[in-house]
Amino acid sequence: xxxxxxxxxxxxxxxxxxxxxxxxxxxxxxxxxxxxxxxxxxxxxxxxxxxxxxxxxxxxxxxxxxxxxxxxxxxxxxxxxxxxxxxxxxxxxxxxxxxxxxxxxxxxxxxxxxxxxxxxxxxxxxxxxxxxxxxxxxxxxxxxxxxxxxxxxxxxxxxxxxxxxxxxxxxxxxxxxxxxxxxxxxxxxxxxxxxxxxxxxxxxxxxxxxxxxxxxxxxxxxxxxxxxxxxxxxxxxxxxxxxxxxx
Numbered sequence: 001x002x003x004x005x006x007x008x009x010x011x012x013x014x015x016x017x018x019x020x021x022x023x024x025x026x027x028x029x030x031x032x033x034x035x036x037x038x039x040x041x042x043x044x045x046x047x048x049x050x051x052x053x054x055x056x057x058x059x060x061x062x063x064x065x066x067x068x069x070x071x072x073x074x075x076x077x078x079x080x081x082x083x084x085x086x087x088x089x090x091x092x093x094x095x096x097x098x099x100x101x102x103x104x105x106x107x108x109x110x111x112x113x114x115x116x117x118x119x120x121x122x123x124x125x126x127x128x129x130x131x132x133x134x135x136x137x138x139x140x141x142x143x144x145x146x147x148x149x150x151x152x153x154x155x156x157x158x159x160x161x162x163x164x165x166x167x168x169x170x171x172x173x174x175x176x177x178x179x180x181x182x183x184x185x186x187x188x189x190x191x192x193x194x195x196x197x198x199x200x201x202x203x204x205x206x207x208x209x210x211x212x213x214x215x216x217x218x219x220x221x222x223x224x225x226x227x228x229x230x231x232x233x234x235x236x237x238x239x240x241x242x243x244x245x246x247x
Contacts, residue, residue, distance in 0.1 A: 002071045003105040013027060051077055055076055055103055055125070058085075060098060064101050076125055077246065094138075104121065104123075127241060131191050133187070144182065145180060146180055146181045149179055151237065170234065176236055176240060195221065199223060209245050
């Protein structure tokens with residue numbers, strides 16, 4: 001879940017046994033302190049050795065939920081930070097912000113970032129959809145605490161890839177509905193205009209390799225770029241976030 005948590009826990013057990021002090025929750029206190037120290041200070045110093053760095057925050061680039069940062073899921077290759085920075089500049093003058101979800105762990109290619117299938121090389125990042133109020137005012141708020149699982153379902157006249165995958169036995173396809181950690185801001189609606197503008201701004205980067213979003217949303221927003229791909233039934237549905245990856 002965090003890449004470093006297991007190692008930190010083992011070291012905490014060793015320190016706890018050697019520290020001869022009768023303290024309630026001693027191991028928990030040691031683990032929490034050591035984990036936060038490692039996550040905030042040590043890991044960022046070592047990550048560049050593996051070609052990765054933290055997602056650079058700015059006025060308009062921030063995590064959807066800071067738990068992502070605490071779990072070390074906010075590391076990318078420098079070129080992906082450049083893509084995000086360029087996208088931010090493209091969005092200058094709008095009220096659209098970039099809120100990211102899971103990216104990658106700080107160390108080691110092919111180390112799995114569960115439950116994702118491909119976030120293991122520093123080249124991938126998930127970005128939240130854009131929402132607006134009932135008065136059609138774009139907002140930076142989300143519809144779930146985690147940022148995942150608040151789906152923008154197909155309309156009756158749109159192709160339903162989700163139903164197709166579920167019927168063919170890919171039961172995991174809509175599992176993010178179980179990891180919302182609570183649905184919020186139920187009055188918000190999907191901003192077709194805002195999300196399309198965000199995606200078009202991302203597409204202007206030559207560093208972009210692929211962008212995944214559910215087929216019905218691609219059709220609804222009339223997006224034609226061939227870098228916008230379908231991710232397949234083995235993954236999970238992408239009508240709650242946008243998946244962006246480098247070449």
